[in-house]
Amino acid sequence: MIPNVSGCTYALPMSSENAVEAHGLVKNFKETKALRGVDFAVPRGTVLGVLGPNGAGKTTAVRILATLLRPDAGHAMVAGFDVAKHPSEVRKRVGLTGQYASIDEELTGRENLIMIGSLLNMTGTNAKARAKELLEWFDLTEAADRMAKTYSGGMRRRLDLAASLTGHPEIVFLDEPTTGLDPAKREDMWDVVRDIVARGTSVLLTTQYLEEADALADDIVVINHGEVIAHDTAENLKRVVGSQTLRVRPSDPADAAAVSVILSEVSAGAAVDQPRKGELAVPVVGDKALTSVVKKLATQKISVTELSLMLPSLDEVFFNLTGERQKPELTPEEELSA
Numbered sequence: 001m002i003p004n005v006s007g008c009t010y011a012l013p014m015s016s017e018n019a020v021e022a023h024g025l026v027k028n029f030k031e032t033k034a035l036r037g038v039d040f041a042v043p044r045g046t047v048l049g050v051l052g053p054n055g056a057g058k059t060t061a062v063r064i065l066a067t068l069l070r071p072d073a074g075h076a077m078v079a080g081f082d083v084a085k086h087p088s089e090v091r092k093r094v095g096l097t098g099q100y101a102s103i104d105e106e107l108t109g110r111e112n113l114i115m116i117g118s119l120l121n122m123t124g125t126n127a128k129a130r131a132k133e134l135l136e137w138f139d140l141t142e143a144a145d146r147m148a149k150t151y152s153g154g155m156r157r158r159l160d161l162a163a164s165l166t167g168h169p170e171i172v173f174l175d176e177p178t179t180g181l182d183p184a185k186r187e188d189m190w191d192v193v194r195d196i197v198a199r200g201t202s203v204l205l206t207t208q209y210l211e212e213a214d215a216l217a218d219d220i221v222v223i224n225h226g227e228v229i230a231h232d233t234a235e236n237l238k239r240v241v242g243s244q245t246l247r248v249r250p251s252d253p254a255d256a257a258a259v260s261v262i263l264s265e266v267s268a269g270a271a272v273d274q275p276r277k278g279e280l281a282v283p284v285v286g287d288k289a290l291t292s293v294v295k296k297l298a299t300q301k302i303s304v305t306e307l308s309l310m311l312p313s314l315d316e317v318f319f320n321l322t323g324e325r326q327k328p329e330l331t332p333e334e335e336l337s338a
Contacts, residue, residue, distance in 0.1 A: 049217030095164030
C-alpha cells in the first residue's frame with residue numbers, strides 16, 4: 001500500500017502498462033531493516049524519481065530490481081518478469097548505472113563498450129557498430145581510443161551510462177548517476193536521460209539532488225526508514241507544504257520598505273521574509289496576489305529586477321516529509337552499517 005499526498009492509501013495493481021512494479025519488498029541486513037514493505041511502480045516510458053535520506057533503502061531497492069539482491073519478502077516485476085524467478089530474463093532487458101563508475105580504466109572507451117557488447121552475446125561486428133553509435137551519442141568519439149583512466153569525471157559517467165545502454169535495454173536503473181559532477185556536466189546528463197526516455201526507455205532514478213528529480217521525474221517516491229511515505233508528481237508533493245511564495249527584488253534597495261508594505265497587504269499581514277540579500281518574500285494563497293502586487297508596484301512607480309510566484313521547493317517538501325535536509329549519500333558500505 002502506498003500513501004498519496006492526501007494521506008489515503010492505495011494498492012498497486014499488476015499492470016502491463018508498468019515497466020517496473022515492486023510489491024511489499026522487505027530486506028534486512030542483520031539488525032538493519034533496509035526495506036519494510038516497499039511498493040511502487042514505473043509506468044512504461046516514464047521516469048520515476050526515488051528520494052530519501054541517507055540509508056533510507058533506495059540503493060537496496062535498486063539492487064533487488066536489478067537482480068543483484070533477493071528480497072526477504074515481497075516480489076517485484078521488471079519488464080513483465082519476476083526478478084526472483086526469472087533473473088536472467090530481467091537482465092536481458094535492463095541497464096544499470098550505479099553510484100560509482102564501473103568501467104575498466106585500463107581499457108579505452110571503445111574497448112569498454114565492445115567488451116560489454118561481447119558479454120551481451122553480440123557479434124564482433126555488431127558490438128563495434130553499437131560502440132561507435134554510443135560514442136557518437138555521448139560525445140566521446142574524440143576520446144574513444146584513449147584509456148578510460150585519462151577521462152574526466154563527467155566523461156567517465158557518460159561512458160558508464162553508455163555501457164548500460166549497450167544492449168538496448170527497455171528499462172534503465174540510474175542510481176545517483178550525477179554524483180560528483182559539476183552543475184554543467186549534471187545538466188548534460190539530464191539531457192541524456194531525457195533523450196533515452198524520448199526513445200521509449202523507462203527509467204528509475206535515485207538521486208541526492210532534489211532539483212534533478214524536479215527536472216526529470218514524472219512521478220516521485222519518497223522513502224524513509226525503508227518505507228514509502230509519499231508517491232505523487234513533484235507539483236502535487238510541493239502542495240503538501242501549502243502556500244505559494246511571492247518573491248520581489250526591487251531595482252533600488254531604498255524601495256525595500258515600500259515593497260515590504262505591499263507584500264504584507266497582499267498576504268493578509270503575513271510576515272515578510274528576506275531569504276537573500278535584496279530580495280523580499282512572503283507566503284500567499286492563490287494567484288491573485290501576483291496581479292495585485294504588479295498593480296501596486298506600478299502605482300508607486302517601483303521597478304523590480306525579479307518578480308515571481310513559486311510553489312515550495314522540492315527541498316522544502318523533502319524536509320516537511322522526512323524532517324531532515326537532503327545530504328550527500330553514504331557509500332554502500334556506510335549505508336549498510338548505518
